[in-house]
Amino acid sequence: MSSRLTKNLIELERDQVLSEVEERINKGEDPMKIFNECKEGMEKVGERYKNKEYFLAELMLSGDLFREATEMIEPHLGEKKTEGDIKGKIILATIQGDIHDLGKDILATLLKLEGFEVYDLGVDVSPDIVVEKVKEIQPDFLGFSALLTVTFDPMKEVIDKLKEAGLRDKLKIMVGGGITTMLVKDYIGADFQTIDAVQGVQYCLELIKSKVVVKARGGI
Ligand code: B12
DSSP, rough: OOOHHHHHHTTOHHHHHHHHHHHHHTTTOHHHHHHHHHHHHHHHHHHHHHSSOOOHHHHHHHHHHHHHHHHHHHGGGGGOOOOOOOEEEEEOOBBBOOOOOOOHHHHHHHHHHEEEEEEEOOBBOOHHHHHHHHHHOSSSSSEEOSGGGGHHHHHHHHHHHHHHOOOOGSSEEEEEEETOOHHHHHHTTSEEESSSSHHHHHHHHHHHHHHHHHHHOOOO
């Protein structure tokens, strides 16, 4: 059963959504729980759009409302680590043809809170720019956020070009976003897939931890 917050988001009841978020934040409730209820609402809005009950205008309103709600939630997610704690570098991008960025932005916030240095290339980014940035920044991770099926080939193109340049094995590649699956991960040649930003952060933390252990033991 969906919560009242989820239902109000589906119905695009802006005032009710924002006042409930504010109230629950002030009561000290887990911000990720509130966030996930909003996210569930967005999935349902997407279903209504698919079933032609909603149109582009409603999709846009839901995006704006979700952004407003997450802007209220974000400051309560935790303490940002200081510069000395930087754990690793990550490039994030929504690839060419896709302008969805709500999920990518929340992932960026969570990664920064854990002490990662995040290079967010934005939306509708061409494959060549991603490849250039990987060469320049030499990140530990590359994360694609994908909400449209048209992104699969350009994401694959980036990974193929990284292979050609001999850079593929120097970083781990994640793909996330509502429409992604393990099949998408395998098709584009990524290492990890999820539709949950927290799991993405967990994946990065675990790998960085094992890298530090290998280094401490005298490995690479
Ligand atoms: C809001 C929305 C919009 C907004 C986007 C606003 C914005 N600034 O992002 C607007 C109105 C602009 C929009 C436009 C369009 N949209 Co739209 N949109 C949505 C909707 C309803 C919600 C998406 C969303 O933000 N969800 C909330 C976030 C938080 O969830 P999320 O992105 O999945 O992210 C979470 C995780 O997946 C994870 N994550 C995300 N990225 C990553 C990356 C990594 C590395 C990791 C580890 C984790 C991770 O972290 C987040 C938190 O856990 C979806 C429905 C759906 N089911 O997703 C349709 C949907 C994605 N849109 C769709 C469509 C068709 C369109 C349009 C083509 C419509 C049109 N006719 O113009 C355009 C495309 C424009 C373009 N070129 O990109 C379709 C896509 C169908 C498909 N298979 O390709 C969907 C699925 C709706 C549907 N069911 O038909 N849309």
